[in-house]
Amino acid sequence: MLIYDLGKRGQTPLYEYLYECIREDILRGVLQAGEKLPSKRAMAKDHGIALITVENAYAQLMIEGYVTAKEKSGYFVNANVARLNGWAGVEAAEERAKQSKTAREMPPDRNLSQAVISKEKAGDDWLVDFSSSRLKRDAFPFATWTKLMRRVLDDREEAFLEKPESRGVPELREAIAKYLRKAKGLDVTADRIFVGPGTEYLHHLILQLVGSNRIVAVEDPGYKKVGQIYESHGLKCLHVPVDENGLIVDRLWNSNAKLVHLSPSHHFPTGCVMPIGRRRALLDWARTQGAYLLEDDYDSEFRFDGKPVPTLASLDDETVIYLNTFTKTLAPSIRIAYMVLPERLKEQYEEKLSFYSGSVSSFEQYTLAAFIGEGYYERHVNRMRNYYRQQRMKILNALEESPLGSMVSVEEHSAGLHFILRVNAIRDDDAWLKALEKKRIRLQSVASYSYGGQNRYRHQFVIYYSDLEENNLREAFEIMAETMQ
Amino acid sequence: MLIYDLGKRGQTPLYEYLYECIREDILRGVLQAGEKLPSKRAMAKDHGIALITVENAYAQLMIEGYVTAKEKSGYFVNANVARLNGWAGVEAAEERAKQSKTAREMPPDRNLSQAVISKEKAGDDWLVDFSSSRLKRDAFPFATWTKLMRRVLDDREEAFLEKPESRGVPELREAIAKYLRKAKGLDVTADRIFVGPGTEYLHHLILQLVGSNRIVAVEDPGYKKVGQIYESHGLKCLHVPVDENGLIVDRLWNSNAKLVHLSPSHHFPTGCVMPIGRRRALLDWARTQGAYLLEDDYDSEFRFDGKPVPTLASLDDETVIYLNTFTKTLAPSIRIAYMVLPERLKEQYEEKLSFYSGSVSSFEQYTLAAFIGEGYYERHVNRMRNYYRQQRMKILNALEESPLGSMVSVEEHSAGLHFILRVNAIRDDDAWLKALEKKRIRLQSVASYSYGGQNRYRHQFVIYYSDLEENNLREAFEIMAETMQ
Numbered sequence: 001m002l003i004y005d006l007g008k009r010g011q012t013p014l015y016e017y018l019y020e021c022i023r024e025d026i027l028r029g030v031l032q033a034g035e036k037l038p039s040k041r042a043m044a045k046d047h048g049i050a051l052i053t054v055e056n057a058y059a060q061l062m063i064e065g066y067v068t069a070k071e072k073s074g075y076f077v078n079a080n081v082a083r084l085n086g087w088a089g090v091e092a093a094e095e096r097a098k099q100s101k102t103a104r105e106m107p108p109d110r111n112l113s114q115a116v117i118s119k120e121k122a123g124d125d126w127l128v129d130f131s132s133s134r135l136k137r138d139a140f141p142f143a144t145w146t147k148l149m150r151r152v153l154d155d156r157e158e159a160f161l162e163k164p165e166s167r168g169v170p171e172l173r174e175a176i177a178k179y180l181r182k183a184k185g186l187d188v189t190a191d192r193i194f195v196g197p198g199t200e201y202l203h204h205l206i207l208q209l210v211g212s213n214r215i216v217a218v219e220d221p222g223y224k225k226v227g228q229i230y231e232s233h234g235l236k237c238l239h240v241p242v243d244e245n246g247l248i249v250d251r252l253w254n255s256n257a258k259l260v261h262l263s264p265s266h267h268f269p270t271g272c273v274m275p276i277g278r279r280r281a282l283l284d285w286a287r288t289q290g291a292y293l294l295e296d297d298y299d300s301e302f303r304f305d306g307k308p309v310p311t312l313a314s315l316d317d318e319t320v321i322y323l324n325t326f327t328k329t330l331a332p333s334i335r336i337a338y339m340v341l342p343e344r345l346k347e348q349y350e351e352k353l354s355f356y357s358g359s360v361s362s363f364e365q366y367t368l369a370a371f372i373g374e375g376y377y378e379r380h381v382n383r384m385r386n387y388y389r390q391q392r393m394k395i396l397n398a399l400e401e402s403p404l405g406s407m408v409s410v411e412e413h414s415a416g417l418h419f420i421l422r423v424n425a426i427r428d429d430d431a432w433l434k435a436l437e438k439k440r441i442r443l444q445s446v447a448s449y450s451y452g453g454q455n456r457y458r459h460q461f462v463i464y465y466s467d468l469e470e471n472n473l474r475e476a477f478e479i480m481a482e483t484m485q
Numbered sequence: 486m487l488i489y490d491l492g493k494r495g496q497t498p499l500y501e502y503l504y505e506c507i508r509e510d511i512l513r514g515v516l517q518a519g520e521k522l523p524s525k526r527a528m529a530k531d532h533g534i535a536l537i538t539v540e541n542a543y544a545q546l547m548i549e550g551y552v553t554a555k556e557k558s559g560y561f562v563n564a565n566v567a568r569l570n571g572w573a574g575v576e577a578a579e580e581r582a583k584q585s586k587t588a589r590e591m592p593p594d595r596n597l598s599q600a601v602i603s604k605e606k607a608g609d610d611w612l613v614d615f616s617s618s619r620l621k622r623d624a625f626p627f628a629t630w631t632k633l634m635r636r637v638l639d640d641r642e643e644a645f646l647e648k649p650e651s652r653g654v655p656e657l658r659e660a661i662a663k664y665l666r667k668a669k670g671l672d673v674t675a676d677r678i679f680v681g682p683g684t685e686y687l688h689h690l691i692l693q694l695v696g697s698n699r700i701v702a703v704e705d706p707g708y709k710k711v712g713q714i715y716e717s718h719g720l721k722c723l724h725v726p727v728d729e730n731g732l733i734v735d736r737l738w739n740s741n742a743k744l745v746h747l748s749p750s751h752h753f754p755t756g757c758v759m760p761i762g763r764r765r766a767l768l769d770w771a772r773t774q775g776a777y778l779l780e781d782d783y784d785s786e787f788r789f790d791g792k793p794v795p796t797l798a799s800l801d802d803e804t805v806i807y808l809n810t811f812t813k814t815l816a817p818s819i820r821i822a823y824m825v826l827p828e829r830l831k832e833q834y835e836e837k838l839s840f841y842s843g844s845v846s847s848f849e850q851y852t853l854a855a856f857i858g859e860g861y862y863e864r865h866v867n868r869m870r871n872y873y874r875q876q877r878m879k880i881l882n883a884l885e886e887s888p889l890g891s892m893v894s895v896e897e898h899s900a901g902l903h904f905i906l907r908v909n910a911i912r913d914d915d916a917w918l919k920a921l922e923k924k925r926i927r928l929q930s931v932a933s934y935s936y937g938g939q940n941r942y943r944h945q946f947v948i949y950y951s952d953l954e955e956n957n958l959r960e961a962f963e964i965m966a967e968t969m970q
Binding site: 161198232364 | 642
């Protein structure tokens with residue numbers, strides 16, 4: 001009988017503590033590969049807890065690849081879960097040990113990985129292109145998507161002649177609201193949700209609501225396109241530096257900024273998560289100044305340690321505009337993004353901007369509504385999360401086994417589709433990048449995402465791994481090690 | 486033998502003159518219903534002209550419903566073409582007799598009309614809603630569209646994972662370029678074409694190119710949404726009055742406007758066409774001032790007198806931005822519009838705005854590319870043009886037969902999906918509209934589209950007829966006559 005002392009859980013939710021206990025036992029080898037877990041009912045009874053609590057814990061273990069459910073026989077520890085040996089040369093990763101533990105301890109499921117590996121080359125003519133955030137070719141749930149599309153074609157003929165509502169068709173907004181409640185704990189009504197053909201379009205709308213002769217603060221380093229959008233609208237961009245806890249709030253005082261764009265759950269590109277203290281300070285500042293915070297939750301679907309970071313929007317629904325897209329999780333050709341507006345901005349939209357026509361094909365909106373509403377989206381995201389975890393571990397393994405492994409450290413690899421490679425041994429970053437380019441290896445520096453912090457981000461490079469081809473990795477890492485000397 | 490003196494044609498192209506001669510003979514009864522036209526070869530030989538010239542003239546007659554081709558037997562004058570009796574009370578229409586002649590002389594093909602008439606009510610709870618520009622429910626080429634969509638689904642799987650090009654997929658831009666060349670005589674390369682999810686989005690882009698702290702001139706009366714978009718971007722709108730030749734160019738001098746939005750081929754809502762003299766004056770002004778003209782060709786597909794008005798863009802490809810949409814011709818749920826940028830703005834886009842992601846689903850872009858490329862679009866537009874012509878004549882017939890007929894005049898009904906009803910007998914326009922609203926009849930005044938010309942546009946009302954239900958028209962016209970007294 002597997003009994004855990006649930007009294008020790010402190011503030012941790014019951015299901016999460018149970019999940020952690022079981023995961024620990026798997027990783028320490030107390031639970032062996034192939035071993036059967038107690039049934040959910042037995043587990044609930046033995047601990048005197050609700051069945052749903054056990055179900056949630058087991059579900060999390062399944063999502064993360066620790067256990068597999070076999071029909072009518074129960075839950076079994078996966079054969080391929082074992083402790084990954086310590087990582088040589090990791091510096092900052094050590095500091096964040098707890099956060100990234102799962103990531104480093106999960107070796108790849110090679111069978112699964114190989115099944116999903118694209119047959120094509122990663123870059124135009126690159127040996128390896130570490131700067132490509134392209135999604136996996138085989139990753140798109142093509143069969144399901146076309147099935148739903150065909151159904152919409154058959155069932156929703158009248159939808160073709162309907163003028164789509166400015167903010168998006170109700171079915172899709174309802175489906176998104178439900179998903180946000182379930183997956184992010186964000187409790188919003190569908191009338192606060194606004195759909196557009198990409199986050200860029202939603203930025204256009206936000207600027208029209210917030211006022212276009214304002215100062216907008218963006219993270220430095222950060223997602224450069226956001227700054228480009230704002231400047232292209234004639235706005236002044238304030239580049240606010242980021243430390244290990246995210247955007248430095250003190251720099252906002254006296255800035256007159258009326259809008260702050262940030263990704264608190266997974267800062268791009270450093271990957272840091274803004275802790276609750278910093279979040280509170282940021283919200284205090286925004287409330288005092290009457291400013292809006294624009295939370296760009298661009299890749300939060302892919303957090304690997306199993307505990308989704310709560311959104312900033314869930315802390316304050318009057319100050320935070322929440323923004324997300326389906327481009328990263330589904331396919332770049334599907335141009336659907338959405339935002340959740342605070343009540344006050346929602347009303348402003350209705351008053352000032354509802355004359356705009358809908359901007360996304362109704363047909364694809366209905367298809368996506370069905371895809372989310374019938375649970376396909378959540379399953380797809382879970383599958384992709386598993387895949388990216390495997391993919392990341394595969395890269396990390398190859399790196400560790402290569403001569404480069406002992407010369408670098410890896411940071412912030414517990415979420416998203418990239419991690420940071422720190423290479424302290426290089427003298428000149430740009431010279432190294434140029435040398436690599438000659439050898440057909442493309443790599444982007446963190447500094448290239450920064451306006452004022454070029455020095456602070458020396459020796460740091462972004463490694464996108466969503467679509468890397470395994471075959472060339474070994475060679476690439478060898479070249480990277482050689483060029484360094 | 487049917488012989489025309491083609492020497493009299495002056496500047497008119499051969500095929501067009503031939504077409505005019507035959508049409509005149511049909512309308513005057515020289516060619517009777519059911520009569521067979523000479524074969525194309527005979528016609529060409531008799532006149533000593535090329536076969537293609539005759540083919541073009543016959544094609545135009547077919548498109549406009551004057552003749553029908555019967556397989557292997559030839560071309561026959563349609564049974565339902567006859568001269569419509571003079572229109573009582575028409576004032577301004579008389580002045581524009583030539584332009585609108587065809588329109589008034591073509592009675593409806595009742596069989597065709599009835600087949601396309603929607604079974605549903607026009608408005609929410611309106612007896613008749615004359616303000617609805619909604620398209621016909623049965624008008625969308627659903628079978629063809631879904632056939633192409635399914636093919637794209639099957640053939641273009643890889644397109645899902647492609648990031649769509651910022652300006653639109655090449656296939657669609659090529660298809661549009663070809664269509665513009667053929668249908669509008671507009672000779673542009675595909676690289677000057679930019680696709681977006683509606684004209685509103687394209688306005689966003691244009692403003693970013695032209696500069697957002699500029700003065701923009703719009704037509705008064707005009708399409709109010711355009712002014713709303715500009716003002717929502719913080720721009721100052723100059724409302725330039727329109728006379729019977731369109732926008733009054735003199736008012737632009739000393740205006741400092743750097744962009745002028747207009748619809749020279751079919752002004753909204755008055756319906757007037759800008760003649761060549763005014764066009765030249767406008768272009769002169771724009772060139773002198775370094776301003777851009779934004780030609781909104783929103784419903785020029787539906788010109789009923791068979792001679793498409795040449796675009797302003799075809800006169801000057803350095804000064805004119807051409808803008809059009811598929812929403813009016815296909816379906817409001819298909820969010821695809823496009824613009825043709827002058828070379829200089831195209832280069833500016835590439836330099837400053839190409840960081841924007843594509844904004845239209847690739848999937849629908851490929852479907853539309855096939856729809857245009859395989860000739861379906863042109864056929865669909867021709868069919869719809871015929872349908873709207875019938876629909877308009879049905880409305881005009883019902884109006885003439887009603888007590889209202891002798892109390893009003895009809896203006897500008899040779900193009901687009903609306904005409905203007907002039908009702909000089911009313912004393913108070915607003916009071917009449919309110920009285921009608923109580924009787925569940927919705928009507929919009931031309932004045933409501935004007936900023937400064939409320940008095941000038943007294944007694945003029947916009948009649949949209951694209952989706953009117955025939956059954957209630959008689960009753961509505963009776964009520965309109967009664968409420969007037």
